[in-house]
Every structure is written in C-alpha cells, then in structure tokens.
Amino acid sequence: MPVRTVRVWDLPLRLFHWLLLICVAGALVSVQLKAMDWHGWFGLAVLGLLSFRLVWGLIGSTHARFWSFAPGPKSLADYVRGRWHGLGHNPLGALSILAILAVLTFQAVTGLFADDVIAYTGPLRRAVTGATASQLTSWHMRMEYVIYGLIALHLAAIAFHEFIKRERLVKPMITGRKRLESQDALDARGGGWIAFVVALLVAVGVVWVANGALLPPPPPPPPDLGW
Numbered sequence: 509m510p511v512r513t514v515r516v517w518d519l520p521l522r523l524f525h526w527l528l529l530i531c532v533a534g535a536l537v538s539v540q541l542k543a544m545d546w547h548g549w550f551g552l553a554v555l556g557l558l559s560f561r562l563v564w565g566l567i568g569s570t571h572a573r574f575w576s577f578a579p580g581p582k583s584l585a586d587y588v589r590g591r592w593h594g595l596g597h598n599p600l601g602a603l604s605i606l607a608i609l610a611v612l613t614f615q616a617v618t619g620l621f622a623d624d625v626i627a628y629t630g631p632l633r634r635a636v637t638g639a640t641a642s643q644l645t646s647w648h649m650r651m652e653y654v655i656y657g658l659i660a661l662h663l664a665a666i667a668f669h670e671f672i673k674r675e676r677l678v679k680p681m682i683t684g685r686k687r688l689e690s691q692d693a694l695d696a697r698g699g700g701w702i703a704f705v706v707a708l709l710v711a712v713g714v715v716w717v718a719n720g721a722l723l724p725p726p727p728p729p730p731p732d733l734g735w
C-alpha cells in the first residue's frame with residue numbers, strides 16, 4: 509500500500525511540548541541550585557504554557573482537543589487488545605499525559621503561594637494565611653517525586669514505542685507529520701490564528717494575575733526609629 513504523510517500535531521502544540529520540557533527542567537534545576545528567582549520565573553512560564561494548553565485542548569486542531577483523546581473504558585480495552593488504530597495520543601499514553609498536565613498544574617498553582625521561610629515567597633503568598641501557605645508549600649515540595657516518576661514513565665513509554673515497537677513518535681512531535689499506509693486518515697483540522705491568539709491572551713492573562721497583579725500593594729515597612 510502506498511505510504512502518505514498526514515498532519516497530526518499542529519505547530520502550537522509542538523511548541524507547547526518542547527517549551528514545557530525546557531521550563532519544567534528549568535524549574536527543577538534552578539530549585540536544586542537554590543536560584544529561587546529563576547525557579548519562580550520558570551514556574552510561572554509553566555503555568556502560562558499549561559493555561560495555553562487548556563484552551564488549546566478546546567479550540568486547537570483535531571488531535572490536540574481533549575475530547576479527541578480522552579480515553580474511555582472501551583478505547584482502553586481496544587488498545588490493550590491491539591484493536592486501537594487512531595492517529596493522536598493512544599488511550600494509555602493519553603492517561604499519562606492527562607496526569608502530567610494535572611500534576612504540573614497543581615505544582616505551578618501551589619508554588620504561587622509557597623514560602624521558603626528564608627528569602628523567597630511565591631507572588632500570591634500574601635493572599636493567604638501563614639498556615640495555608642505552609643500547607644501548600646508542603647504539598648508543593650512533596651509533589652517533586654511524583655513529577656520525576658511521571659517524567660520517567662513518559663520517557664520509558666516513548667522509548668518502548670520507538671525502539672521495541674518501532675513506532676515513530678518523536679519525529680512527528682518535531683515535524684507535526686506521521687507517515688502512514690492508510691489512505692483514509694485525514695489531516696488534523698482547526699486551531700487557526702484566531703484560536704491561537706485567544707489561547708495566548710488567556711495564558712498571558714493567567715500569568716499576569718498569578719504574578720500578583722490584582723493584589724493590593726504590600727504594607728510599607730515600619731518606620732526606622734533610629735535605634
């Protein structure tokens with residue numbers, strides 16, 4: 509059967525993926541180096557990317573949409589029995605992808621209220637009480653190993669598909685295209701410029717609010733009494 513190439517992943521989704529990789533790595537490395545300002549900036553960038561992805565999951569192109577890959581019991585059972593022949597994320601991969609998106613959202617949001625009690629606080633720390641901040645900080649810190657676990661699982665699954673099942677997944681995440689023998693598969697559609705601008709504006713708005721733009725200014729420091 510003749511082979512043809514099909515557009516699967518749109519450019520914004522691919523940019524989202526590789527920027528997410530850079531920003532999550534940046535957040536994890538900077539925290540180890542105790543570069544907390546950088547950690548906060550990378551974390552805010554992750555939050556912006558996730559907000560973009562959330563909107564793109566509603567108005568992006570075919571395989572970027574959540575409803576196109578959210579797995580149900582039937583698609584999972586079909587996949588396990590080798591009877592799933594879709595184009596986008598496979599049902600099992602989709603589960604781990606949804607878990608990554610959810611855990612990173614939790615991490616970025618809790619980080620906004622976190623307090624290292626030494627020199628750095630998240631930009632929304634002032635909006636909550638000390639007890640709430642310390643609870644959110646403790647959840648933020650405990651999530652570290654869950655994130656490492658999900659990334660390890662993600663990379664192991666990709667390596668399994670690439671090297672054992674000989675299915676190309678990484679190249680399509682770079683070029684956007686998959687080579688197929690099927691004649692029926694259609695190019696992904698939708699997710700044009702207007703959708704992109706809407707998703708970008710939402711992401712910028714979320715980062716603006718998350719960075720404390722709507723909080724009242726902090727109280728002035730106590731007067732210097734010269735003692």
Ligand code: HEM
Nearest residue numbers: 525528529532596597598601605608609659666677678681
């Ligand atoms: C070198 C490292 C990485 C490689 C080679 C890689 C590769 C891939 C590939 C090939 C896919 C598409 C899977 C499919 O066809 O169903 C994918 C999806 C995804 N990856 Fe990665 N990945 C890497 C690192 C990461 C990291 C560090 C994260 C975040 C912690 C991440 C998060 C995601 C997400 C959220 C998706 C789903 C894309 C979407 O629909 O939004 N990846 N990755």
Ligand code: HEM
Nearest residue numbers: 535539548551552554615616619620622623624630649652
């Ligand atoms: C998804 C992105 C993020 C990741 C992966 C991440 C990861 C981490 C990790 C692993 C730690 C624990 C370091 C340790 O064990 O000492 C940490 C601490 C911290 N993070 Fe994040 N973080 C993210 C987003 C954010 C954001 C958006 C902010 C605020 C703007 C933030 C603020 C903080 C603060 C203040 C601490 C220090 C807590 C302490 O040492 O008591 N993080 N982060």
